[in-house]
Amino acid sequence: MVERRMSVATHWGSFIAVVDSGRLVRIEPRHDDPSPSPIGPGMVAAADDSARVLRPAVRKGWLNGEPRAHDTARGIAAFVEVSWDDAITLVSGELRRVRSQHGNSAVFGGSYGWASAGRFHHAQGQLHRFLALGGGYTDSRNTYSTAALEVILPHVIGGHPWSYQTRMPMWDEIAESCELVVAFGGLALKNSQINPGGLARHQTQNLQRQCREAGVRFVNISPIRSDVAGFLDAEWLSVIPNTDTAAMLGIAHTMLVNGWHDEDFLRRCCVGFDRFASYLVGEVDGIRKDAAWAAKITGISRDAITDLARRLTTQRSLIMVNYAVQRADHGEQPIWMSVVLAAMAGSMGRPGCGWGAGYATMDATGVAPDRAFVATIPEVPNPVPDFIPVARIADTLLHPGEVIDYDGRRLTLPELRLIYWCGGNPFHHHQDLHRLTRAWQTPDTVVVHEAWWNTTAKFADIVLPVATSLERDDFAAGFSDPHLVAMPKVREPAGESRTDHQIFTALASRLGYEQEFTESRSEIEWVRHLYEQTRAKLGGDAALPSFDDFWRSSTAELPAVTGPFPGSFEALRSDPQRFPLLTPSGRIEIFSEEIDSFGYDDCAGHPKWFEPVEWLRADAADRFPLHLISNQPASRLHSQYDNGGRSLSSKIRGREPVTINPLDAASRGIESGMIVRVYNDRGSCLAGAVLSDDVMPGVVQLSTGAWWDPVQPGLSGTSDRHGNPNVLTADRPCSRLSQGPSALSALVDVEVYDDPLPDVLAFSPPSLEH
8 A cells, every 4th residue: 555645734723634546544633733633533534425415416396496485395305416517507597597687686695604724715705706706796794703792892992803813912921921811701722623724733722731830820700610621720600601791890890999990091091981980880770780789690609709800900810701702692792891891900901911802712812913914816896785794694584675783884684586605504603593494495596515415505406516625726824823734635526526616617607707707727826826926925935935845845834923013902001192092082992982872772882781681590591491502512613524533423322412510410310321302492402411510500511513403494393303502592683783693692491302213314415316
């Protein structure tokens, strides 16, 4: 056997693929990765499994022209496999028809999600370039991960929604200068396996260890103890889910009444503290937001809240807030309030201290503030100005023409007649999947590019098989990662799969703009061109090796990027007149006149406590007394490679594991390893029970990403065989400001499942005719 060893780059790290005679034998970690992800080796199991989409396929009812008024079969109907020529004819014809009859805004360019790593084969970039050249499309705004954060932070600290990444302390600075880290939502190390765009070496774990070895103390404020790595020896303050804002308000009130707050920084570098302080002490609503008030809401003791206020103001401190806390009712509030709390504590703008968001969410946050320029496929301006907030796709399909609020604007939801989805999995990301199923029946046509018969493919009308990242040439560059990683084709595409670029090239040819789309370059010529563009921009030979040398060596290191970065809190502290923020006042906006002018009843001019619709103190908890935490999985990225070896090995009797506190389990007769039914009024799913006191009583944890496997799609209450929590979550916006998802505001109950277990069909293809 003659084995070849080839470079592989993924969102969860870089690996070595071992190939023999064109057959993928195994995937190994790189020797220079100190904390390789176990997801990589599991990719082998999925490369040729029975779920691969091997040929273009068209839903039978759509192909036969059944009237839309009687066609509600998306998700359950058989497919007919067709030739590529027929598939290109059908898709190009539908694009022409919809645009001519309904306008370009009737085409939705759905590509939210991570797709796969690679600068050229970037699914969203390819799709949007293709659709923009064809006349335009309705786009989406923000992300499911951080929609509330992306909208609120520019109002509070100014700048681009993601600019905070360059303005918060890095791990090495924390180790050197910080004494106390308070992490709202935790620091789950499992999330640091990933980096959007690719990753050469994982560094977060070692950097966290260095902080602990330097004497930094950690406090984990989360419903889940294991949201912080065990080696950090963190103090755990278990908090009732969705009450982080109340905890922060109680800490802030304690600081204020004891005179512990940083009056100088608040006066020079912030605006609106006086109005916020009036709210804290109850002058506005008659309610003092003191430690006792916060204790009743959060479940954290009054003494613990008081002690934390003292420690934050007497030690060099850093307040971290994780993304999870803003995927909830009024999710803007904990983000805004965490900035205010850091400003009060006295460490804002001091080395290694102050405020930051999303630490350990990916192996980039806190590792490096930025990376050098890397070219990507050229964008084409979208002629269509219409967009929707990303989490409002079901609302748009169900209620076209409805007017909604968004960040001070009034948006009219367009009528979407054709959905073109390439990259991402809406039946993973979106909430209340039964509602999404009903909405998904409304457009004329759904076109999907997919490598596997996952739920999104099964809910399409036309499915075009695409090559995976192992089956094409590219190179990777991750977010803030200082490396480029070569991605040579490891194997030939399975079946009749083509790359996204090949598919769009064929469609562009039929529609009359192939040359504009390809610029007369082949795929490998594009890859070389983007690399050489990067090299030239960064200084040629002095910055990067030639493309051929890079391709042979598999990695190249980018030049270091150093500050100062715009919007520095350290510069603001030193001289707010000379170094203003990009806010209306030039300072941190504790009170925002702009947000206040919007007049929203669910997002005021300063951070406030708004009671969630669903939480453990709500009336609904009488019927559904457990709060569902649907966090990110450790065994895959979102829903990617749920059919991979790592994810499959984590299942319990083929179902996703759900973690339950032993006290809650005992009262329901549940033992570890049992199959249980998790349910509420929106739906139910089967999962495998894991008992652990890592989750506080009253909370259950069921990770996202199990491919949805409904017994009867679209019928509320019908069971999912496999364990997808979004059959249970509410399709309800955070607020009128961001319209973000509120997935982590969901109540459920759990019971033993005694009926015969249905077979899991998530990884089985639909009925296929030829």
